[in-house]
Amino acid sequence: MHDKWLEDKGIKHKNFAVVTWSNWDCRVMLESECRFKRIRKPPYFNRWINLKVPFQEVYGGVRCNLKDAVQLAGLTWEGRAHCGLDDARNTARLLALLMHRGFKFSITNSLVWQQPAPQAITCQPSPSPDRSPDLTLLQQHKAKEMLGPHLHAHPYAGKAAGQVCFCGAPSRPNTVRKPGPMQGRHFYGCGNWTVTRRAICTFFAWAS
Numbered sequence: 001m002h003d004k005w006l007e008d009k010g011i012k013h014k015n016f017a018v019v020t021w022s023n024w025d026c027r028v029m030l031e032s033e034c035r036f037k038r039i040r041k042p043p044y045f046n047r048w049i050n051l052k053v054p055f056q057e058v059y060g061g062v063r064c065n066l067k068d069a070v071q072l073a074g075l076t077w078e079g080r081a082h083c084g085l086d087d088a089r090n091t092a093r094l095l096a097l098l099m100h101r102g103f104k105f106s107i108t109n110s111l112v113w114q115q116p117a118p119q120a121i122t123c124q125p126s127p128s129p130d131r132s133p134d135l136t137l138l139q140q141h142k143a144k145e146m147l148g149p150h151l152h153a154h155p156y157a158g159k160a161a162g163q164v165c166f167c168g169a170p171s172r173p174n175t176v177r178k179p180g181p182m183q184g185r186h187f188y189g190c191g192n193w194t195v196t197r198r199a200i201c202t203f204f205a206w207a208s
């Protein structure tokens, strides 16, 4: 239904992003519910903008729930808190407010794929030929959230040259400067890396 709505609105084949408050919806809930109900989850749900991240950037690192965030931004909360539809509407209003202020958004989190294991069995075929449908690992924006109970993070993303990072930008070549056994090795990281902002996503792959 949602997919058809995107199609009808002419959004589906454009550059768009799913926006959530917290990572729970896309990282845990939607994934497990789709598996449980054997629904093929469209791939655009595998990367999203957690509005908490830009909100904290704009409001000096303040941590609060969605309702407090909406009110802190000067908006009036509409509807019932934790009601899915009302939460979504209020998230959208907060997003619109930050957009009006000229905030530049980028993807904050994604689910990523490993190279296919030969015997991998899946009930969730991926339409993208360069990605394995075997959804076994997870990369997150924040290291402290990295290890979930049933998914594991993995620092190697395979052959990196020409790959895009999880934000969708061409991955950025770099060299390990830290003294140690890895010093001088080349790797690829987030394409949106800047000195001030650092990496936006956790993409990492050795160059060889």
Ligand SMILES: [Zn+2]
Residues within 6 Å of the ligand: 165, 166, 167, 168, 169, 189, 190, 191, 192, 193, 200, 201, 202, 203
């Ligand atoms: Zn990136």
